[in-house]
Amino acid sequence: MARKLGLIVLVALLSVAWAAPTCEAAKKETSTESAAQQVTQAELAQLLVNVLGLYRFLPASPTPQECFAVLLDNNISPEKGWKAEDVVTRADLARVIVQALQRTDEIENPDDPKEWIDLLKEMGVPIDSVGQAVDNVGPLAEPVALNVFEVTTDPLKTDQRRGEPDETESGADAEFVVIITTIGEIQKIVDFVQPPPPVHVTPNAP
Amino acid sequence: MRLVKWVSVSLVVLFALQVAAIAKEGARSWQIHNRLRLEYDDNIRTEMDGQEDSSFKVIEEVEALLNANMENTFISLRLRPSFVWWDDRPEDQSDVHVDLDFILNQRFNPRTSLSVKDGLRRAELPSLEDDARGTLRMDNDYTYNTLNALGMYKISPQTRVELEGRHILLRYDENAVADTEDFDILVGGASVRHQFAPDTVLGAEARYETISYDSALDRDSDTIHLGGSVEQTFSPNLLGNARAGWQRKEFDAGTTDSTDAPYGDVTMSFIPSPQTRMTVGASYSFFESSVTPFLNQNRARFHAAIAHDLTAKIALYLSAGYIMSEYDGQETPETAGTVTDGNEDVKQLSARVTYKVNRSNWLEASWQYTDFESDLAGREDYERNRFGLGWKVQL
Numbered sequence: 001m002a003r004k005l006g007l008i009v010l011v012a013l014l015s016v017a018w019a020a021p022t023c024e025a026a027k028k029e030t031s032t033e034s035a036a037q038q039v040t041q042a043e044l045a046q047l048l049v050n051v052l053g054l055y056r057f058l059p060a061s062p063t064p065q066e067c068f069a070v071l072l073d074n075n076i077s078p079e080k081g082w083k084a085e086d087v088v089t090r091a092d093l094a095r096v097i098v099q100a101l102q103r104t105d106e107i108e109n110p111d112d113p114k115e116w117i118d119l120l121k122e123m124g125v126p127i128d129s130v131g132q133a134v135d136n137v138g139p140l141a142e143p144v145a146l147n148v149f150e151v152t153t154d155p156l157k158t159d160q161r162r163g164e165p166d167e168t169e170s171g172a173d174a175e176f177v178v179i180i181t182t183i184g185e186i187q188k189i190v191d192f193v194q195p196p197p198p199v200h201v202t203p204n205a206p
Numbered sequence: 207m208r209l210v211k212w213v214s215v216s217l218v219v220l221f222a223l224q225v226a227a228i229a230k231e232g233a234r235s236w237q238i239h240n241r242l243r244l245e246y247d248d249n250i251r252t253e254m255d256g257q258e259d260s261s262f263k264v265i266e267e268v269e270a271l272l273n274a275n276m277e278n279t280f281i282s283l284r285l286r287p288s289f290v291w292w293d294d295r296p297e298d299q300s301d302v303h304v305d306l307d308f309i310l311n312q313r314f315n316p317r318t319s320l321s322v323k324d325g326l327r328r329a330e331l332p333s334l335e336d337d338a339r340g341t342l343r344m345d346n347d348y349t350y351n352t353l354n355a356l357g358m359y360k361i362s363p364q365t366r367v368e369l370e371g372r373h374i375l376l377r378y379d380e381n382a383v384a385d386t387e388d389f390d391i392l393v394g395g396a397s398v399r400h401q402f403a404p405d406t407v408l409g410a411e412a413r414y415e416t417i418s419y420d421s422a423l424d425r426d427s428d429t430i431h432l433g434g435s436v437e438q439t440f441s442p443n444l445l446g447n448a449r450a451g452w453q454r455k456e457f458d459a460g461t462t463d464s465t466d467a468p469y470g471d472v473t474m475s476f477i478p479s480p481q482t483r484m485t486v487g488a489s490y491s492f493f494e495s496s497v498t499p500f501l502n503q504n505r506a507r508f509h510a511a512i513a514h515d516l517t518a519k520i521a522l523y524l525s526a527g528y529i530m531s532e533y534d535g536q537e538t539p540e541t542a543g544t545v546t547d548g549n550e551d552v553k554q555l556s557a558r559v560t561y562k563v564n565r566s567n568w569l570e571a572s573w574q575y576t577d578f579e580s581d582l583a584g585r586e587d588y589e590r591n592r593f594g595l596g597w598k599v600q601l
Contacts, residue, residue: 081442171523188584
């Protein structure tokens with residue numbers, strides 16, 4: 001089993017290693033294309049949860065609202081909040097990219113959209129297209145998200161993990177508390193009985 | 207250890223390739239964090255009041271994240287080995303754990319996409335013994351893997367259909383534990399979601415779950431879930447979602463053939479101020495039992511969390527969870543004799559304060575509290591506190 005799992009892991013690792021060097025070139029080609037396209041806030045949120053490393057806290061193929069919720073947990077939001085169908089403006093893009101880069105503390109007047117854009121210019125981060133801007137964002141060092149205590153009942157999402165090590169739970173450490181019963185405990189919980197012997201019925205029985 | 211070696215060697219090769227590629231392109235798609243913690247644990251074997259032993263611990267944790275983000279493909283890998291050294295645990299002074307997450311999102315066209323998520327954990331939980339009381343925990347070293355694959359198709363801009371499958375595997379090293387606890391879970395599900403209004407998404411879903419154990423006590427079961435969901439954006443700073451439905455669990459060899467009950471969960475996220483984020487949630491459903499020989503538990507969970515930026519450099523995180531589990535003596539294998547009903551409650555509190563020294567370094571202080579109560583025979587109540595100081599660096 002361990003060998004099979006190891007093989008799967010190795011194939012996955014090498015797949016990423018093969019893919020990653022080509023991704024930058026691919027993105028450069030597509031960035032100019034996306035500049036001409038209108039990107040919705042739902043699409044921007046999906047891109048951000050990927051590059052920020054927040055995807056692992058979300059179910060496979062998360063809904064826009066699930067992306068918005070985890071971005072809000074990490075203080076990343078357009079000025080008027082996330083609206084799935086709204087087209088991303090230059091001001092919104094500048095704001096969320098600065099927040100994603102964890103540079104909000106350098107903004108003196110958050111209500112001035114120009115200040116967010118100017119900060120990115122100073123940093124050399126282009127915001128002519130969503131693709132180009134998002135390229136400059138990396139995984140968060142201190143992600144905030146539900147993980148251990150999450151209350152979902154969906155069997156496609158619930159976690160059955162048990163025992164240490166810690167996971168971060170909304171920024172704090174927590175561990176899955178599951179205590180495995182020992183054989184001794186099982187014997188105390190149950191009173192094992194033998195199945196009753198079969199009853200033989202003869203033709204003369206009443 | 208064989209698996210750990212595989213992963214370690216693969217990681218070295220991978221990052222050598224990555225560093226070379228990234229240096230050439232001038233961008234950065236990876237992160238490495240190192241986190242070192244000194245911790246005081248006041249109940250290292252989770253024993254009842256008056257029996258506890260304490261120990262200092264050193265926890266060294268490395269987290270490596272790698273993203274490859276292309277136009278239609280996103281691949282992510284996260285490897286998190288951690289090493290725990292116990293100052294005063296004579297049975298075994300060190301544990302090594304490894305977590306590995308893999309994510310692949312592939313968009314085939316604007317309407318169709320595929321997502322694959324895999325989470326692998328290898329954990330060392332060695333046998334714990336007390337001189338006076340004997341074995342408190344058998345060797346619980348285990349391998350756990352969860353694999354999800356989801357296909358999504360957008361029928362229209364407002365409506366999408368999802369088909370998803372999941373496999374969960376749990377394997378213990380120690381035969382005596384594996385004989386009762388090893389399992390495979392297979393889940394298949396279909397969901398339809400429709401954006402009913404700009405701020406409202408309604409959904410319908412069906413799930414089928416089958417669980418098979420290696421145990422001689424036949425604990426296998428099949429469960430059907432049917433229900434609906436709603437996502438509501440009340441305001442830009444208040445989001446909510448809820449699921450509700452009905453579930454029926456059929457036991458292969460239970461004292462009772464089946465059981466059914468409603469299920470539901472609700473989560474609310476809100477932002478009361480620019481410095482504060484809050485989340486609360488509650489749920490009720492069946493859940494797989496970790497207490498042999500029970501085949502099922504009815505579980506209610508409550509959760510609340512708050513993240514607050516005290517200053518630009520200091521952040522406070524608080525999180526609390528409460529789990530109530532009910533075990534029915536009738537929901538046990540026929541081969542087990544008389545089993546009485548029971549309840550277990552788990553309360554967890556967690557707090558952490560971080561100080562951001564600069565863009566790459568954080569200092570932290572943390573506290574975790576667990577209160578476990580059980581009225582099942584043989585299960586011990588316990589309380590546990592863990593106090594920690596740490597340093598996290600982004601390399």
